[in-house]
Amino acid sequence: MAEKYDSKTLDKKWQQKWADDKLYEVKDNDPRPKWYALTMFPYTSGDLHIGHWYNYVPADVSARYKRMRGFNVLHPMGFDAFGLPAENAAIKRGIHPNTWTMQNIDNMRRQLKSIGGIYDWNREVITCLPEYYKWTQWFFTKLFEHDLAYHGKAPVNWCPKCQVVLANEQVENGKCWRCESEVVRRDLEQWLLRITRYADELMVHEGIDWPERIKIMQRNWVGKSYGTEISFALDHPGVTEKEIRIFTTRPDTVYGVTFMALAPEHPLVARLTTPEHKAEVEAYIARCRQFTEIERLSTEKEKDGVFTGAYCINRLNGKKVPIWIADYVLSSYGTGGVMAVPAHDERDFAFAKKYNIPIPVVISPPDWDGKELEVAYIEPGKMVNSAQFNGLPSEKGIEAVSIYLEEKGWGKRTVSYKIRDWLISRQRYWGPPIPMIHCPKCGIVAVPEKDLPVMLPETADFRPTGESPLKYNEKFINTTCPRCGGPAKRETDTLDGFMCSCWYFLRYCSPHYDKAAFDPKAVKHWLPVDIYTGGAEHAVMHLLYTRFFIKAIRDMGLVDFGEPFTKLFNQGIIIADHQKMSKSKGNVVNPDVYVSDLGADTVRAYLMFLGPWDQGGEWDDSGISGMSRWLNRVWNLALDEYSSKGSGGDEELVRLTHQTIKKVTEDVERLHFNTMVAALMEFSNYLGKVKESGSASVKEWKTSVKALLLMLAPTAPHLAEEIWQKLGYAYSIHNQRWPDWDESLTKTEEITLVIQVNGKLRERVTVPASISAEEAKKLAADQDKVKPFLEGKQVVNIIYVPGKLVNIVVK
RNA sequence: GCCGAAGUGGCGGAAUGGCAGACGCGGCGGUCUCAAAAACCGUUGAGGGGUAACUCUCGUGCCGGUUCGAAUCCGGCCUUCGGCACCA
Incomplete structure (x- = not known):
């Protein structure tokens, strides 16, 4: 009996070794064809729930598969780190938004590492760091330069007592959520982006493979x-x-x-x-x-x-x-x-x-x-x-x-x-300051590149009104006009977080580049994104904004493509208690418990097995032990001594191996992970029977087990690596080629012919695959179980579907 | 109201014009054990007939249609979920 499968030590052991060896480091100058597999980066809310894993695990499996198919795969990870919740935490709990956010990132990074993904952490991008938001601001000045950003009046919810703009969620029955004054609609000076200028182009989704319903939603939104x-x-x-x-x-x-x-x-x-x-x-x-x-x-x-x-x-x-x-x-x-x-x-x-x-x-x-x-x-x-x-x-x-x-x-x-210009200014602290200066002589002037970033001041006086502390920060406000040198005032609004996520996937290509937002060579190499996976809730926000943004910078000559995401896939949502998981509802499912109990591989495989990836569903852990059992069986199957009693079963074993490779490959290509796992289970069940009987030769047994491990590697990377090593194969399994199948070896010489009478199943017979139509029809009518249904009836037609069935139609 | 997706065993689901229920959970029976757990093996859509090997009928939300044949295609309806919602 082999040593017992212990997921806990394996997770740690291999995650450490892969990191030490820089196994997943991605280089730009790699001769292999590139594959950019992007997944929507998480907002830094605190911790990842099981729903996040449902997003990231299958994406990682698909990326790992592409890697094994010989692609140079970029599958990066980062953090969407600016936004209102950080500021609310500051107001509520007196913790600085930066502290809150960076603590959350540390925890989320730890969680993400426990998945065992192929993220190259050298390429991590965090949108709230000055080295990132410097370029978010720079893009804004470019948009302004090209007349795509403007200062104008826009209607907002206004509380006259607090003197502050309120988000729609902060208005309850027409009253301010804090002071209960009547909220008024007011036209205020705001910054807007001219997304409407691209309305026509945004309606067209030519040359991109996106879900029909997202395209429809975007077209309806543009209206x-x-x-x-x-x-x-x-x-x-x-x-x-x-x-x-x-x-x-x-x-x-x-x-x-x-x-x-x-x-x-x-x-x-x-x-x-x-x-x-x-x-x-x-x-x-x-x-x-x-x-x-x-x-x-x-x-x-x-x-x-x-x-x-x-x-x-x-x-x-x-x-x-x-x-x-x-x-x-x-x-x-x-x-x-x-x-x-x-x-x-x-x-x-x-x-x-x-x-x-x-x-x-x-x-x-x-x-x-x-x-x-x-x-x-x-x-x-x-x-x-x-x-x-x-x-x-x-x-x-x-x-x-x-x-x-x-x-x-x-x-x-x-x-x-129907589409309106994108209102992008926020009267808030935790965002990139809009890099504009109001000069009494020159009007509105953009901050020149050499003066970027406009740093968010660290010391901030958070007011219970929710007003931006920037408005009251004299040191921040007072500046000189870059044009005339006279005294001037800084814009105190910050940019909408969605502006940060418009270009993060460009930054991943050259995350440490300091001469520009991105290295044009790197972006030319990696973009557009080959597959983008994420939630459908972004259909008319992030996904629409980003398409606009890319088209705008294309027209500035900064990039040479107009569609950032060649293929889009929306995974489903994991719900709990019939609703979306959220902290406020108290129904978040923490993956950490499952990982420490059962290991990352079990959780990975279980999430993929739940059902079609685009469907999501209610979280239910009642079946997860089955996944654990299966991985255990694979462990024993591969590591126990195999004793052969002959080679009579070789033909069937080879056939099933090749059939499985074909099925699994096709499923992972289509992102049908649930049936992919099922096929691997079926295959390992079959191998269990072969092991029991010893019916195949040692050589074919080894070949089949090797194929199983290679196909299992993306799904259960730690387990597959450990078995691979124990069997004496060269490190690392994740640098191996995905197995190929030989179509001719998937075929049988004998087939099961289904015989129907008036479309109802009456008999199955095993016949040579080469059987002729005449023979098949004759054979069908001759069957003992078929005859009674023909008696006293007139045969009007016989349908023959080669290799499948005969249907005798009687009256 | 409009647009979109989906309805299959006790449960998650498989099969997208050709054997309905793959695979897994749960249940039942067994092996091991003093016993239990774990693990493993067998069995498991419903109903009927047979001592039995077996066998028949029904069955994919509802009603109709196309077809030799429909979970799958078409028409109508019901339900659930997601999105939009006075855009003139």
Whole structure:
């Protein structure tokens, strides 16, 4: 009997040796083809739960497999280290965000090392270190230089008592979570990135292999719609503008307009409102401000609004159209105003009903009786009450009306997008300071590269209001203008953490390079990323931001590709108690316990065996002992003395070995790890039987065990390495080639032919693989178990699927 | 409301037009043991018939369709999960 399998000592022993030997060190100048396997780096929340392992283990297995297939694999790891939780910890517990974050990193790095991954820790990237955020800031100045970053007004949640911006989560029932003052919507000066400039390109996912649903989510988020901008004539005392322009996708309904609806924030509102409506309008606007954006946009909320007292003219029919303001109109979409056609739009319909505004039909439903509509009719139909367009199908009318408007100069076809510019400034401490200087003479000036990074001051006075301590740090604020040398003030906002994660995968390529954000040679070598794995929750945040960022720096000539991630794979989520794991819910499952109990390999294999990787599921450890048992069996199987009693079983053993190599290779290529592990189990079960009977020669036995170990190496790296060494093979198993299979050896000379009658299984016979169709059909009808089902029936057809089955169809 | 994914034994799941339930957990029976645990071996979808080897019927959320043949393809519905949600 071989020595017992002891996972604990093996984990430590090999992790130490691999580190000492720099086994997983990645070099750029390596003749092998490159493979960049990226996995989303963790946020430094404190500790990794089992869900993180579910993300990282299969990614590591896949990367290890590629390594064994002869690729020079870059599979790096780092930490997304800037963000709000660090600052909240500071406010709550008086611990400095930097201390909190770096402690968390130490713990998480320890955990990550216990997985036994192939991370090259020399390439670790931490976004909150000055050597990293220097370049995050540098990128920001580049974006500013290229007019992709700008300072402008954006609506935010504002607490007037605390004098602070609140995140949506910090607003409870319209009140500040700290002081319970009424929260107000306010337009504040913010920094934004012009992601909208890339809207069209972001909708296209050409040449990249991404999950369909992520592509759909991104396209919906960008939300491109084709429509027409229509000018309504305006003649209002004291207003210089002679028109109101609106965007519509339904110009065919323009003859049914019975009111205009402007967003409360629309710039014309104040000037259009007549004196007798002023009080009402102002009260309404004030009330709107009390809603958060989320509440205001809720479909639950009843649509309401007020009349301004002003009118404009529908140029197509000369009708006078009352101008209302309504909070269902968004100031940030289209032109901030809509032409309301209540008969053919659900929202306008509800509004018109409430305020008794007429609802004339201009698109006739198929069997319309001329009566008033009960609900808005939004489907296509025939145009009616629309002057020269009457009788035209509405789909055609869209174009016809648009062309007419263009001819008259009353409108033009255009496109509109749902996506907004990316609000990137945060009134917070724990982020990269936005490297901008406000000079009273020169205006906004970027901090030049030589003065970067703009260091985050260490001493910080954290206020219970959640305000950025930077705002009150005189030493930080006061500076000189890089252009005129005069006194100036620093920007005190910091950058959104998502800006840091836009380029971390570039930094991995040359993490210690100090002349630029990255060494262009290294990035040219490694990028784009061959496979990116991570959660789908980033579909319209990180993944969209990053695509924008890369396209932007491509256009600056910094990189020569526009899509950073060639293939994207979203793993599923491990849940506990039917919900996502999170500290606040207290349902996090700590992997450390399992690792110290059962060893990393068991936990690795178990996570992969749970089910399809993209599916995730409820965490349940009831089966993990089975995985432990299996690895034990493999240990004994490989290390116990094998005594052969002949070579009669060689043929079958060789065949099963090659079949398994084929199956396992195909599964790992497709990231089907659960069936890959199952195939390895089946194979080892079979080897157990061979060992029992001694039916194969020692030579074939050894070859098969070797193949099993090589295929097991990515999944159970410690166990495989130990057995490999004990069997006397050369260190390290992880530098070996993945086994190949010979297709001809996977085939059998005899096959099992399935015989069906009317599609129902009736018999199985073993026949030579070379059997002809005629023979097979004849044989099938001759079977004793088949005959009774043919008796008294007429055979109408016989289907033969070569190598598989015969189906006799009877009547 | 709209978009997307998924529904298979007691449980996780396998099979994506051809033997439903691979592999594992759990259960049951056994070996070992004074006994138990561990380990190992056998068995395990439901229902029926047979002393038995065995054998038949039903069965992949529900209803219908296509096909020689459907878990798999098509249409309709139900349920669960994820995303978006007044975008004119």
